[in-house]
Amino acid sequence: MVVNHKKTMTIHFVSHRNPAARKTSAKCIFLVCEKLGPTKILSGTRDITERVLQVAATFASDGPPEIRWYGKKIYHMLMPYDELDSMMKHYLNPTVYTNMCEILDNIRAKGGVGETPSESARNNGRRALSNDKLTSNGNLTNQFSSTRKINTVDQAEQVRELTKQMRSSDFRERLNGIEEFQKLCELETDTAIQSLVQIFDGFNDCLADMNSKVVLKALNTMHQVIPILRDALSSVINSALPLVAQNIASKNREISQLASDIIDTAIDYIDCGVLIQPLCTLSQNSNLRIRPEIVLKLANVVPRVCQRKPKQVEIHLLPTYWKLLSLLRGQNSTAIASSASGSNSLNSSIHVLTTALYIELGSLLIEKASSSSLVTPQNLQLLRELCTNINTE
Structure with a gap:
């Protein structure tokens, strides 16, 4: 992964009203936690430990079962480590801590979290x-x-x-x-x-x-x-x-x-290398009623293709993202991020896609944008601001 650990711990969409956005966020954070591994999560910086434990607890108590599964899976990965309980007490409020203890007891009784x-x-x-x-x-x-x-x-x-x-x-x-x-x-x-x-x-x-x-x-x-x-x-x-x-x-x-x-x-x-082209086409040309959700699906593909299918990323994914970037509506990156966190809008979905791409590509995303004729100076500046906001989340 190109970006540092703090960048990957974005929690911008944990409380998103759209379950599809929360699911994409949960899956993305789970994949990041897998890459980091339990040792880095529990023994790394306080910021990482706190965010992972709090975000995973939120997912583990969410409504849709798929989102709950990702939260439980993150905790299941951390369960073999003795320091988990003391860190849960430290970083979770008492109510959440009690709820998570019950969830972990249930996981132990079942011997794991099973399939999605x-x-x-x-x-x-x-x-x-x-x-x-x-x-x-x-x-x-x-x-x-x-x-x-x-x-x-x-x-x-x-x-x-x-x-x-x-x-x-x-x-x-x-x-x-x-x-x-x-x-x-x-x-x-x-x-x-x-x-x-x-x-x-x-x-x-x-x-x-x-x-x-x-x-x-x-x-x-x-x-x-x-x-x-x-x-x-x-x-x-x-x-x-x-x-x-x-x-x-x-x-x-x-x-x-x-x-x-x-x-x-x-x-x-x-194979997501096969899916990326039709998803990119749909993200650009589909009915406006479904386009926000299609863009979320495209964001879900990003962790699976960025490292494995670099040519597909260059040919299909990035050109699609440049066009979507030009559709962002908002006075500035702060306004866009604020609107994205609370509605099922195209702004929201493009922000999810931006986060997914930046997690995988890091500063290379900005470098690619700088050299693309599809990205205007205004959109390039907007992208820089969005990525800066992701860094500070």
């Missing part, structure tokens, strides 16, 4: 599906019709049929086609992977369907198959991701939340 809630839910769903597919004597039931039994059908015809179903004028047929696609991924993964481009010609239509039942079924299936297909989805993600993203703007809360979760799942399971 989203990962656990996906695994439980896959186990449930597996159990439903097996009868007591181990035979598969309720699967493909007799003309589609595993290893006995023409695979090309099988794919053509389910794609035809997904394009049917009857929404019930479209629902059946989506379900058959999920079964194909689970039972004949190789066949699904070999035919993804053809299948997604129909499946993408379902992601943008006028019928909310079809959209919801398609999104649920997408959420389920990403952990199965993983990087194989690279061939279709450029076309599918914008369709998923536009559903974040849906007035149906279930559809909106599921679409957001799918992008998070894609970030977890698909």
